[in-house]
Amino acid sequence: MANILVVDDEMGIRELLSEILGDEGHVVQLAENAQQARLARQEAKPDLVLLDIWMPDTDGVTLLKEWQRDGLLTMPVIMMSGHATIDTAVEATRIGALNFLEKPIALQKLLKAVQQGLTRTPEPARPPAPALRVIGSEPVSSGASTGAATPAVHSGFETRPFAGTGAVAAPPANQFASLSFDLPLREARDAFERIYFEYHLNREGGSMTRVAEKTGLERTHLYRKLKQLGVESVRYAKRGE
The missing domain is CATH 1.10.10.60 (Homeodomain-like)
Structure with missing residues (x-):
């Protein structure tokens, strides 16, 4: 059992990931923005973080840079986004993100990435950038043709x-x-x-x-x-x- 922090501004995604990871036996904390994520990181010291890139106050890449700068990137971080470019994903891995999950997220790929993250520790960020590993986009949502990740x-x-x-x-x-x-x-x-x-x-x-x-x-x-x-x-x- 691990303590996992999920940071995403979409309530539906937070709830869905919480249910899935909770059913796997993990303790899940939820944060809807960077400020809540900072507090959760300080108070609970999560074993792994699932971090959305696009958030309204501070984006995930900026928060990742902040943690790396302040010596707080002591846990594996998996970035998530449905709109990020390859350049953004490369930048995140260069800073120190372990993986990048493309939304909508496939269940088995989510669980595989979490398992890999929990068995590894983040490496110090240094050039050259680690090889980008983009995990594919089979929907975690229902089989609806829209592939929307937020559950109704x-x-x-x-x-x-x-x-x-x-x-x-x-x-x-x-x-x-x-x-x-x-x-x-x-x-x-x-x-x-x-x-x-x-x-x-x-x-x-x-x-x-x-x-x-x-x-x-x-x-x-x-x-x-x-x-x-x-x-x-x-x-x-x-x-x-």
């Missing part, structure tokens, strides 16, 4: 967390029979999908990996689908990985 959360139905601390409640056998055909199509589909995913979560003991395999969804898409449906899997399902 809808709560048309009541959220039903799983029972107990880690136990997953099985859906009543008559829930499918209780679906109303008088509902609008979108609401009826959401109601069916909620029961469907609760069934598979119960059957697989809360294992997100096995549910993803059974339902044919990429794991990040599954996270977002459950959140959209109000299924509190990340917080309440037991880890059966």
Whole structure:
């Protein structure tokens, strides 16, 4: 378990990364701007930082330079951006960033980069610049054609967390029979999908990996689908990985 600081001005990205990394067993701190990141760096001394480049007050590259200048770049830093140029990525790696993740971020590439970061320590910045490693852009978001990274959360139905601390409640056998055909199509589909995913979560003991395999969804898409449906899997399902 590691202490990971996520710095991004987009709430949806912060929440999504927090859920994913938290489900992997890490302690996650969130900062929405450079000032909050400075305070978190000072108070908690994170083991790794995921740092967005474009932020409204101070951009990520400037903050990285500041940490490097003040001798505070003692942890691996992975830069993130959906709009950075190659020159910006090269500059960040020259300063001392360990990796660069292009948004929207693929789940497996995110986890791989985090694992690599946690097993390495940042090297002192010195010329020549280290070889740039740009990690590709398969979306971490759902399979929507826009590839947007910020999740849209809808709560048309009541959220039903799983029972107990880690136990997953099985859906009543008559829930499918209780679906109303008088509902609008979108609401009826959401109601069916909620029961469907609760069934598979119960059957697989809360294992997100096995549910993803059974339902044919990429794991990040599954996270977002459950959140959209109000299924509190990340917080309440037991880890059966």
